[in-house]
Amino acid sequence: MIVTRNSAAFRYHGHLASSEIDELEYASLRIFECRRGLLEQRGRLGFVRRCHGDLHLANIVLIDGRPVLFDAIEFDRNIASVDVLYDLAFVLMDLIRYGSDAAANRVLNEYLARTPEDNFDALALLPLFMSMRAAIRANVLLTRLDDQDHSKDIKKQAQAYYDLARRLICPSPPCLVAIGGLSGTGKSTLGRMLAGAIRPPPGAILLRSDVMRKMLFHVNEIDPLPVAAYHSGTAETVYQKMTSKAVRILEQGCSVIVDAVFARESERSAIRSAAGNMNCNFVGIFLTADLETRTKRVGQRSGDASDATPEVAARQETYDLGAVDWTIVDGSGPPEQTFDLSAALFASDVQPTKAWFTP
Ligand SMILES: Nc1ncnc2c1ncn2[C@@H]1O[C@H](COP(=O)(O)OP(=O)(O)O)[C@@H](O)[C@H]1O
Ligand SMILES: [Mg+2]
Known part of the structure; x- marks a missing residue:
């Protein structure tokens, strides 16, 4: 389970307050339990399938003004087989991380307009999906902390993703x-x-x-x-x-x-x-x-x-x-x-x- 694996890694790195790690884990698992039925139903409806798998902004390039995706997870069918909204959540989260909330919103609205109506019934999954993506990014950055030259910058970036993971998991009322x-x-x-x-x-x-x-x-x-x-x-x-x-x-x-x-x-x-x-x-x-x-x-x-x-x-x-x-x-x-x-x-x-x- 990614949530618990993330928490274990956060504890191991030792840079983050353990009470905050507990809070994020608790909130994530709670939403996961609440949404388990919906997640399973999404699988039955065919929305869990081979996707890009690693759709953060560093894996998207604009060529002649058109976004081109690259560096997908090609080596592991399991890691790359996810809910299509979990794939989308990566790019949404990363746009928010870089202050482009308007772009994230536009991507989501355009995506919903072009994909099956069922996706409107899975929006409740976005806080968990986006938060998990942010936590994964924080973790990936923390594993690079050995590189002394960049450690301060990496720590700052990891913290920003981690703070975002915590913010996204407890959305304000709509x-x-x-x-x-x-x-x-x-x-x-x-x-x-x-x-x-x-x-x-x-x-x-x-x-x-x-x-x-x-x-x-x-x-x-x-x-x-x-x-x-x-x-x-x-x-x-x-x-x-x-x-x-x-x-x-x-x-x-x-x-x-x-x-x-x-x-x-x-x-x-x-x-x-x-x-x-x-x-x-x-x-x-x-x-x-x-x-x-x-x-x-x-x-x-x-x-x-x-x-x-x-x-x-x-x-x-x-x-x-x-x-x-x-x-x-x-x-x-x-x-x-x-x-x-x-x-x-x-x-x-x-x-x-x-x-x-x-x-
Ligand atoms: N405040 C504005 N100033 C100038 N042009 C506008 C403004 N708001 C909208 N438009 C333009 O006027 C047209 C009608 O706007 P739109 O938002 O579609 O109106 P509505 O949805 O109320 O019918 C669009 O082509 C839009 O780009
Ligand atoms: Mg109109």
Whole structure:
């Protein structure tokens, strides 16, 4: 068992406080016991298979802007046969270690979008998977301590991985963030910017009504749907599916951002109640921007799941939004401004650093 082997090695090296080693081991084994059924089920479903096996950042190189993986575990089928999310956890953890929380979040969201839906039900494994990967890295570095020339630096690096292992194993409670607003107010842009900054790592899972509608009709994300796909009955189904998926993710301890127009009071109250029922922190943001700004943005947008046209954006001006009891945020300025105004609404769920990527 890797957890106990890690602890034994930490004790042997003698550089770390033994009470901390005990704590990390205890917390890891506790999660392992809680998640044993899920881990076994993942194996039965075919998610344990021959993977890269050693996917930290030093084994990924960018060639012509594309990441290329190398130095996989080729010599041992057993070590290389892992849960696919355990493989992914290595790169997520290492990106977080180097302060690229936004990149880790983007990798995870893109991975989930391209892989079977079952992975959404295994998110509860990430704290254990990422923490174990960090502990392994700490251990590998500690074994190199004999090299006197670099020992101080290596010790510092090992400590950083070890501290990360301890942080990742006890994630803070998740939160639900809802971003509403008419087309072109910048919801999806803000969602992408906020996701990597929201605790716990690796940030919030993004759920977009536009993407869920495309899934419902079994079409690709950017393929346009006919007008009939936008009648109120379908909208209701999309909001319901989005809410239940958000709950399914929150239950596993991951934060969620839901991105939809949320024009009706009933839609806004349903998602807020879902958070309330789970005793989960809720932040509701309703973006606004003048019609000229929105139509210009919608007209210039390409390669997006939204089918809204400038005409649709104009028609939305007639919507009766009812009482908006979410925080109304001006989204008409540059994306950084919308981000700053929105990030200020979070108490402790957003990391203080601006760890977001440019949209
Ligand atoms: N604050 C902003 N300033 C300038 N352009 C923006 C801003 N927010 C979004 N955009 C651009 O406008 C278009 C619409 O933004 P998007 O986030 O897709 O809006 P929504 O999801 O609310 O419909 C996109 O092409 C996006 O890049
Ligand atoms: Mg959008």
